[in-house]
Amino acid sequence: MNDATATAAPAPAAPESPTAATLHRMRRHKGFMIGAGILAVMVLVGLLAPLLAPHDPYLQSLAKRRIPPIWHAWFYGSPRATTLHLLGTDQLGRDYLSRMLYGARISLAIGLSTALISAVIGTALGMLAGYFRGHVDAVVSFLISARLCVPLILVALTVVALVGSSLMTLILVLGLLLWDRFAVITRTATMQLANADFVLASRAAGSSWLRILASEIFPNLANAWIVVLTLEMANAIVIEAALSFLGLGVQAPLPSWGLMLAEGRNDMFFNPWIIAIPGAALFALVLAINLLGDGLRDVTAPEGRGGALA
Amino acid sequence: MARYLVQRLLLALGVIVFVSALTFALTEATVDPALAVAGEGATEEAIQQIRRQYGFDRPLVERYLGWLGGIASGDLGESYRMRRPVADIIGEHLPVTLKLGFLSLAFAILVAIPLGVLAAVRQNTWIDRFALSVSVIGQALPNFLFALLLIIVFGVNLRWLPISGSGTWQHFVMPTIALGYYAMPALMRLTRSGMIEALEADYVRTALAKGLSPGTVVFRHALQNAILPVVSLGAVQFGFMLGGSVIIEVVFGLNGLGYLARESIRRADLPVVQSIVLLISFFYVVLILLADVLNGLLDPRIRSTGA
Amino acid sequence: MLDVANLSVTIAGRGGAIRPVRDLSFSVARGETFCIVGESGCGKSMTSLALMGLLPRAAARSATRLALDGTDLRSLPRRAMADIRGNRMAMIFQEPMTSLNPVHTIGSQLREVWYRHRGRNRAAGEARALWLLDRVGMSSPRERLAQYPHELSGGLRQRVMIAMALMCEPALLIADEPTTALDVTIQAQILSLLRSLQDELGLAMIFITHDLGVVSRIADRVAVMYAGRIVETAATADIFRRPAHPYTRGLLECIPVPGRIARRQPLPAIPGQVPSPAQDIAGCAFANRCDQVRDACATARPPEAGVAAGHLVQCVLYGQAGSELSCPS
Numbered sequence: 001m002n003d004a005t006a007t008a009a010p011a012p013a014a015p016e017s018p019t020a021a022t023l024h025r026m027r028r029h030k031g032f033m034i035g036a037g038i039l040a041v042m043v044l045v046g047l048l049a050p051l052l053a054p055h056d057p058y059l060q061s062l063a064k065r066r067i068p069p070i071w072h073a074w075f076y077g078s079p080r081a082t083t084l085h086l087l088g089t090d091q092l093g094r095d096y097l098s099r100m101l102y103g104a105r106i107s108l109a110i111g112l113s114t115a116l117i118s119a120v121i122g123t124a125l126g127m128l129a130g131y132f133r134g135h136v137d138a139v140v141s142f143l144i145s146a147r148l149c150v151p152l153i154l155v156a157l158t159v160v161a162l163v164g165s166s167l168m169t170l171i172l173v174l175g176l177l178l179w180d181r182f183a184v185i186t187r188t189a190t191m192q193l194a195n196a197d198f199v200l201a202s203r204a205a206g207s208s209w210l211r212i213l214a215s216e217i218f219p220n221l222a223n224a225w226i227v228v229l230t231l232e233m234a235n236a237i238v239i240e241a242a243l244s245f246l247g248l249g250v251q252a253p254l255p256s257w258g259l260m261l262a263e264g265r266n267d268m269f270f271n272p273w274i275i276a277i278p279g280a281a282l283f284a285l286v287l288a289i290n291l292l293g294d295g296l297r298d299v300t301a302p303e304g305r306g307g308a309l310a
Numbered sequence: 311m312a313r314y315l316v317q318r319l320l321l322a323l324g325v326i327v328f329v330s331a332l333t334f335a336l337t338e339a340t341v342d343p344a345l346a347v348a349g350e351g352a353t354e355e356a357i358q359q360i361r362r363q364y365g366f367d368r369p370l371v372e373r374y375l376g377w378l379g380g381i382a383s384g385d386l387g388e389s390y391r392m393r394r395p396v397a398d399i400i401g402e403h404l405p406v407t408l409k410l411g412f413l414s415l416a417f418a419i420l421v422a423i424p425l426g427v428l429a430a431v432r433q434n435t436w437i438d439r440f441a442l443s444v445s446v447i448g449q450a451l452p453n454f455l456f457a458l459l460l461i462i463v464f465g466v467n468l469r470w471l472p473i474s475g476s477g478t479w480q481h482f483v484m485p486t487i488a489l490g491y492y493a494m495p496a497l498m499r500l501t502r503s504g505m506i507e508a509l510e511a512d513y514v515r516t517a518l519a520k521g522l523s524p525g526t527v528v529f530r531h532a533l534q535n536a537i538l539p540v541v542s543l544g545a546v547q548f549g550f551m552l553g554g555s556v557i558i559e560v561v562f563g564l565n566g567l568g569y570l571a572r573e574s575i576r577r578a579d580l581p582v583v584q585s586i587v588l589l590i591s592f593f594y595v596v597l598i599l600l601a602d603v604l605n606g607l608l609d610p611r612i613r614s615t616g617a
Numbered sequence: 618m619l620d621v622a623n624l625s626v627t628i629a630g631r632g633g634a635i636r637p638v639r640d641l642s643f644s645v646a647r648g649e650t651f652c653i654v655g656e657s658g659c660g661k662s663m664t665s666l667a668l669m670g671l672l673p674r675a676a677a678r679s680a681t682r683l684a685l686d687g688t689d690l691r692s693l694p695r696r697a698m699a700d701i702r703g704n705r706m707a708m709i710f711q712e713p714m715t716s717l718n719p720v721h722t723i724g725s726q727l728r729e730v731w732y733r734h735r736g737r738n739r740a741a742g743e744a745r746a747l748w749l750l751d752r753v754g755m756s757s758p759r760e761r762l763a764q765y766p767h768e769l770s771g772g773l774r775q776r777v778m779i780a781m782a783l784m785c786e787p788a789l790l791i792a793d794e795p796t797t798a799l800d801v802t803i804q805a806q807i808l809s810l811l812r813s814l815q816d817e818l819g820l821a822m823i824f825i826t827h828d829l830g831v832v833s834r835i836a837d838r839v840a841v842m843y844a845g846r847i848v849e850t851a852a853t854a855d856i857f858r859r860p861a862h863p864y865t866r867g868l869l870e871c872i873p874v875p876g877r878i879a880r881r882q883p884l885p886a887i888p889g890q891v892p893s894p895a896q897d898i899a900g901c902a903f904a905n906r907c908d909q910v911r912d913a914c915a916t917a918r919p920p921e922a923g924v925a926a927g928h929l930v931q932c933v934l935y936g937q938a939g940s941e942l943s944c945p946s
Binding site: 151153154158161261265272283294 | 552
C-alpha cells in the first residue's frame with residue numbers, strides 16, 4: 001500500500017544549474033524579451049549607423065526641406081514623399097532617417113557612459129559606507145542626503161550652460177549627479193553581507209578589505225546593481241533629451257533626439273511627424289530599457305514576480 | 311522625539327549649506343561675474359570698475375559667506391540683468407510654480423491611489439494589467455514629450471485648451487497632467503504593492519470575520535495601512551515636481567520659477583540662479599523632513615515610540 | 618446548534634485540485650466545546666475558515682449540510698453571510714500580534730463590530746466594549762479603548778480579540794489555535810478565561826489546536842483530524858482513556874510524560890510523513906505510517922464504526938462489531 005503513495009508523488013525535476021534556470025526564466029518573461037529585443041535593435045542601429053545611414057546626417061539642402069516621410073505618399077498621396085528619404089527631411093533638408101540612426105548612438109552613448117560613471121561613484125561610496133560604517137558611513141550618508149537635495153535638472157542645466165555644452169560635459173555632469181541609487185543599494189547590501197559567514201571566513205583567512213569587497217561582496221549584489229544600471233541608463237537618456245530639448249544639452253548640428261524634438265517644435269502644428277518620429281524612438285528606447293530592467297529584477301529575484309507583461 | 315528632530319534639522323541645515331556652497335562655487339568659478347554683469351562688448355576698464363563696485367575681487371569664500379549672511383536676513387542679492395532684488399523676482403514667479411506643483415500632485419494622487427487600490431483588489435485581472443501598463447508607459451514617456459502630444463491633440467487638433475500662458479484655469483490643465491502623470495506610476499505601484507500586502511494581512515482577515523462590508527475592509531482597514539508610505543512618497547514627489555517643472559513651464563509658456571531659471575541660466579544671471587537652486591534644495595530638504603514627520607504622525611507605532 | 622455534514626474544501630490549482638478538507642461531518646451543541654485536533658497541515662484551519670465563509674478566493678466549499686441554528690449557511694448570499702459573521706458566529710485567530718489593525722485604536726476596532734451589527738450608537742457600543750474588556754480581565758478598560766494594539770502585550774491583544782469576538786453575543790465562537798503563539802502561563806489564563814466565558818454565556822465553541830494538553834483542559838468532545846478527514850470523534854475523557862485509532866494513539870504517545878523522561882526513554886514519534894492534500898488516496902490516508910496496517914487499508918476507505926456511545930472511529934480494525942482489539946495501555 002506504500003506503493004500507492006510512492007507513485008502519486010511527482011518525479012523530482014531534473015537538476016538544473018542556476019544559470020540555466022535564469023536563462024529559462026528570461027526566455028519565458030515577455031517583458032524582458034521585448035525589452036531586450038528592442039534594445040538589441042537600437043544598439044545594432046547605433047553601432048552600424050555609418051553603414052546603415054542612406055545620407056550624410058549633416059548635409060543640408062534648402063531645396064529639400066521638410067519632405068514628409070514615405071507613408072505620406074501611401075496614405076495622403078503626398079507628391080514630395082520619396083523612397084530616397086524614407087523618414088523625410090528636416091527644416092534644413094537633412095535626411096531624417098540618417099539623423100535618427102546617428103541619434104541612437106548619442107542616446108545610447110550618453111546613457112551607458114553616464115550610468116557607468118555613476119555606478120563607479122555610487123558603488124564605491126556605498127560599499128565603503130556599508131563595510132566600514134561609523135564615520136565613513138556618516139560622511140557617505142551625508143553625501144547621499146546632499147545629492148538627493150540637489151534639483152537635478154536645474155543644476156545640470158546650470159552647469160552645462162556655464163561650462164559650455166559638449167557631449168563630454170553632459171556625460172560628466174549627469175554621471176556626477178545620478179549615483180545616489182547605486183550608493184543606497186550597495187550600502188544596505190554591503191551592510192547585510194559584511195556579517196555573512198563567507199565574508200567572515202574570508203576576513204579570518206586574512207583577505208584585505210579591498211579583496212573582500214571586490215570578490216566576496218560585489219558578486220553578491222551584482223543582480224540588484226544591474227537593475228539599477230538599467231534604470232539609471234533610462235534616466236540619463238531622458239534627462240539628456242530634456243536638456244537638449246531646452247537647448248542646453250547636445251548642441252546642433254549633432255543629431256540628438258531631444259534636440260530634434262526641440263527643432264521640430266515650431267513645425268509640429270503643420271508637420272506632426274517631425275516630432276512624432278524622434279518622440280517615438282525616444283519612447284521605445286526608454287520603454288525597452290525599463291522593460292529589460294523590470295524583467296531582470298523579476299528573473300533574478302523569482303519571489304517578487306509580476307511585471308506588466310510577465 | 312525632540313532629540314531626533316533636532317538631529318534631523320541640523321543635518322538638513324548642513325545639507326543645505328553644503329549644496330549651496332557647491333552651487334555657489336561651481337557657478338562663480340565657471341563664469342566671471344563681472345563679465346556677466348558688464349555684458350558683451352564692455353571695455354576692460356568698465357569690467358574692472360564693476361569688479362570693484364560689486365566686490366568680485368574679494369576671495370570666493372568671503373563672497374559666499376557674505377551671500378549666506380544676506381540670505382539669513384532675507385536678502386538674496388540683486389539680479390545682474392534686471393537690477394532688482396532677487397527676492398522680489400522670485401516672489402513674482404513662485405506662485406505659478408507652487409500652484410502647478412500642488413495641482414500636479416493632486417492629479418497624480420487622485421489617479422494613482424484609486425488605480426493602485428483597484429489593481430490590488432482585482433489583482434491579475436484586466437484592470438490590474440491596465441494599471442501596470444499605464445505605469446510602464448508613464449515611466450517611459452518623458453514629460454516634455456507627453457506635453458507636446460497633449461498640445462497637438464487637445465490644443466491644436468481639438469482646440470479644447472489654450473497651449474500657452476497662465477491666465478485662466480484652463481491654462482493649467484495640460485501642464486498639470488503633463489507634470490503630474492510622471493509622478494503617478496511610482497505612487498500607483500507603491501499603493502498597489504502596499505494594498506496587496508495589507509489585504510493578505512491577518513488584521514484584514516479579522517475585519518472580514520467581524521462581518522464588515524468589503525468597502526469598509528478595503529478602505530478603513532487595508533488602505534489606511536497601505537497609504538502610510540504613499541503619503542511620504544507623495545511629499546518627496548512634490549519636491550521633484552517643483553524642481554522638474556522647468557521643462558513643463560518652458561513648453562507651456564508658464565512664467566514660473568522654472569521659466570525664470572532657464573532665462574537666468576541663459577543670461578548667466580548668477581544671483582537668480584543660485585537663489586533658485588537654493589530655494590528648491592530647501593524645499594526638498596523640508597519635504598523629505600515632512601515626509602518623515604508625516605509618517606510618524608500617521609503611524610501610531612512610530613508616533614508613540616517618538617513621544 | 619451547528620450541524621455540518623460532508624464538508625469539503627477544494628482549491629483549484631495548476632497542478633490539479635488540492636483537497637485540504639474532505640467529507641467532514643460533526644455537530645456542536647449549545648454550551649459545548651468541540652475540539653478539532655491534528656498536526657499542522659491536516660486541514661484544521663481550512664475547516665474553520667470554511668465555516669466562517671472566509672476561504673481564500675481560489676478555494677471552494679461544498680457540504681450536504683451546513684446549518685447554524687437552523688439557518689442554512691450553504692446558499693446564503695454574501696451579504697447575509699457577512700451579517701452572521703461577528704454577530705451570530707465569531708472567530709479568534711492564532712496570531713494576536715498581527716490580527717489587530719495597527720492604525721486603529723482598540724476602542725474603534727471594538728465599536729466597529731457593534732456599529733456593523735447593532736447600529737451606529739456610540740454610547741451603546743462603548744458600554745458593551747467596556748463591559749467586555751473588564752470581563753476578559755483587562756485592567757482600566759477605559760484607558761485601553763484609546764490605546765493602539767502595539768501598546769499591548771500578546772496576551773492582552775488576545776483578550777481584546779476575544780472581547781471583539783463577543784461584542785454581539787455570538788452563539789458560536791471558533792477559536793483557531795488561540796493560545797499557540799502565547800507563553801505557557803498566559804496560555805493557561807486565556808484557556809480558563811474562555812472556559813468561564815463559555816459557561817457564563819452559553820457559547821458553543823469550536824476550538825482548534827494541535828496540542829493535546831490544551832484539549833484535555835478545555836474540550837467536551839474531540840475530533841481527531843488527519844489528512845483532511847476526521848478519523849476519530851469521542852468525548853474528551855474517552856479519547857484519553859481509550860484512544861481507538863492508531864493515529865490518535867500515536868499522537869497521545871508523543872506527549873512528553875514526566876515519568877518517561879525520568880526513565881530516559883526517547884520520545885516516540887510517528888514515523889513517515891502526512892500525505893499531501895493533492896493526493897487522492899483510495900484507502901486509509903494513515904496506512905503508510907500505521908503500525909497495524911492491513912491489506913484492506915490500501916483498497917477501500919475504512920467505514921465509520923462506533924466503539925462506544927458517541928465514540929466513532931474510521932479504521933478497519935473496528936470495521937465489524939466485536940472485532941475490537943484490546944488497546945495497548
